[in-house]
Amino acid sequence: MQIGVYLAHPRPGSFNHAVFDAVVQELRGRGCRVVAHDLCAEGFPPSLSAEETGTVEAAPGASDPQVALHQRELATHDALVFVHPNWWGMPPAVLAGWVQRVLAPGVAYKLGTADGEPAPLLKADRALVLNTSDTPIEREETEFGDPLQRIWAACVLPYAGITDVRRTVFRTVTDSSDEERADWLHRARRLAAELTL
Numbered sequence: 001m002q003i004g005v006y007l008a009h010p011r012p013g014s015f016n017h018a019v020f021d022a023v024v025q026e027l028r029g030r031g032c033r034v035v036a037h038d039l040c041a042e043g044f045p046p047s048l049s050a051e052e053t054g055t056v057e058a059a060p061g062a063s064d065p066q067v068a069l070h071q072r073e074l075a076t077h078d079a080l081v082f083v084h085p086n087w088w089g090m091p092p093a094v095l096a097g098w099v100q101r102v103l104a105p106g107v108a109y110k111l112g113t114a115d116g117e118p119a120p121l122l123k124a125d126r127a128l129v130l131n132t133s134d135t136p137i138e139r140e141e142t143e144f145g146d147p148l149q150r151i152w153a154a155c156v157l158p159y160a161g162i163t164d165v166r167r168t169v170f171r172t173v174t175d176s177s178d179e180e181r182a183d184w185l186h187r188a189r190r191l192a193a194e195l196t197l
Helices: 015-029 065-074 093-102 137-144 147-156 178-195
Strands: 002-007 033-038 079-085 126-133 164-171
Touching (some): 015 033, 015 079, 065 093, 126 147, 147 164
Parallel strands (some): 002 033, 002 079
16 A cells, blocks of 8 residues: 655654654554655645636646645555644644645546536545644534544545545643553554554
């Protein structure tokens, strides 16, 4: 399998980085070809240009070399993994920009008319989303309704044909113990392994 693994956290040494490293090591240890990107460290350019705002017509070839590289790689992946914190109920801006620029029409999906159904173009059929959060689960569910679940499992990935969306949240991170974090890293490895089955 070829799996794309994407990290969106700007602070080196964050727990998100540890999760990312654990997932990449686990997948490579299982013989997967892993294409790993630390979007912040690589300086991925998240701002959508005016030329990239269409939804029906196929996007023009990406003029930015990083965006073009990610689009080419995306077409070859069998599965995707995203690692990021929950910030204001959204992924960090660099990952939101990645979605908008890389999952473009003609790359991730084809849409004949504005009111039509998208035809997915990706080879990937499954994805794993690993989030960190400092919001207790009770508050997340009762006050906010878990917006990240809606973003990934209802809005973004199914549009490109990925309907097997697995998501886990590690919480609360800031006050977690070393033992909890070790357990979460073990769980991240197990979830990554299950993605290959």
